[in-house]
Amino acid sequence: MRDKTLTVALSLCGAMIGAGFATGREVAAFFSRFGPWSWLGIGTGAGLIAGLGGALAAGCARRGTDSLAACFPGALGWISRGAFLLLLFTTGGAMAAGAAELAELTLPLHGAGWLGGVGTLALCWLLARRQVAALPLLSGALLMVLVALIALCWLLPGGESFSLASPSFVPPWLEACLRGLCWGGFNLAFAAPLVCRQDCPRAPALAAAILALLLALGNGLLLRHPALWNHPLPMATLFFNLGKPGFVLGSAALYLAIMTTLIAVFQGLTALLPAGMAWRDGVALAGVAGIATVSFQGIVGVGYPLLGALCLCLLGAGVLSCWK
Numbered sequence: 001m002r003d004k005t006l007t008v009a010l011s012l013c014g015a016m017i018g019a020g021f022a023t024g025r026e027v028a029a030f031f032s033r034f035g036p037w038s039w040l041g042i043g044t045g046a047g048l049i050a051g052l053g054g055a056l057a058a059g060c061a062r063r064g065t066d067s068l069a070a071c072f073p074g075a076l077g078w079i080s081r082g083a084f085l086l087l088l089f090t091t092g093g094a095m096a097a098g099a100a101e102l103a104e105l106t107l108p109l110h111g112a113g114w115l116g117g118v119g120t121l122a123l124c125w126l127l128a129r130r131q132v133a134a135l136p137l138l139s140g141a142l143l144m145v146l147v148a149l150i151a152l153c154w155l156l157p158g159g160e161s162f163s164l165a166s167p168s169f170v171p172p173w174l175e176a177c178l179r180g181l182c183w184g185g186f187n188l189a190f191a192a193p194l195v196c197r198q199d200c201p202r203a204p205a206l207a208a209a210i211l212a213l214l215l216a217l218g219n220g221l222l223l224r225h226p227a228l229w230n231h232p233l234p235m236a237t238l239f240f241n242l243g244k245p246g247f248v249l250g251s252a253a254l255y256l257a258i259m260t261t262l263i264a265v266f267q268g269l270t271a272l273l274p275a276g277m278a279w280r281d282g283v284a285l286a287g288v289a290g291i292a293t294v295s296f297q298g299i300v301g302v303g304y305p306l307l308g309a310l311c312l313c314l315l316g317a318g319v320l321s322c323w324k
Contacts, residue, residue: 024234044180053204059322093291128266158224185312
């Protein structure tokens with residue numbers, strides 16, 4: 001049972017640690033910009049994943065179902081379907097925009113950003129249709145490389161001391177908590193189908209603990225380098241200071257993280273869009289490409305929190321439905 005819990009927890013972490021997390025963009029947007037209050041936000045987000053994820057897993061086991069759709073009866077099912085489609089389109093758009101930003105940073109070519117975004121979209125769409133299984137395993141290995149590189153970045157000299165976010169009518173501790181809840185809701189929604197398919201209620205808590213440790217590592221590093229909070233790819237900039245080998249290895253890992261997440265998005269859209277729709281692939285590609293025209297930073301900083309709040313409400317309703 002312990003082995004299964006660990007296996008499922010690692011699978012959940014793999015689903016939640018996308019390119020936004022790996023590049024440091026999510027960490028900066030949701031947590032680091034709140035300075036010392038960022039630790040409260042991390043605790044809130046991880047606690048939500050542990051508590052709500054565990055309740056969802058236990059509720060599905062109690063009802064004897066492995067389908068997330070079974071948690072949303074009636075009109076709630078149509079609302080949740082629309083919200084999860086929007087979640088996939090937004091995540092896919094963020095990945096394509098992130099690929100464009102990474103190409104702009106690494107390729108010495110005119111129009112590298114456009115080529116990187118369009119090329120990545122086409123490649124991931126083709127791989128999604130072929131049901132490639134090896135890429136997620138390879139991405140998991142390279143994410144371990146990313147963690148090692150982030151750890152090495154702690155050896156770099158720190159920048160200016162951290163400061164709080166720009167003044168707001170909301171107290172920073174409350175805004176940090178709300179951002180943590182939105183982060184947890186967004187990522188748990190992306191992993192919810194996997195949570196429902198496993199009879200392992202303790203796995204979300206273990207996954208939340210692993211994510212909290214990874215967040216702490218990245219957040220502590222970004223608090224030492226506040227100048228990177230507004231950079232679209234904070235970690236890539238730090239990898240550049242590790243020398244050419246570190247930059248090349250880190251950029252390759254980031255790109256593969258983008259690819260595997262985008263492949264998962266296209267597979268999810270195929271499953272959720274109406275079956276038999278002849279132009280389904282066109283809708284998926286056009287929707288993701290349209291959202292990708294917004295900057296990577298804008299999607300993660302604005303789109304993710306709004307969707308996170310919506311998904312949090314829907315997941316809460318789904319859990320209540322499961323326990324009725």
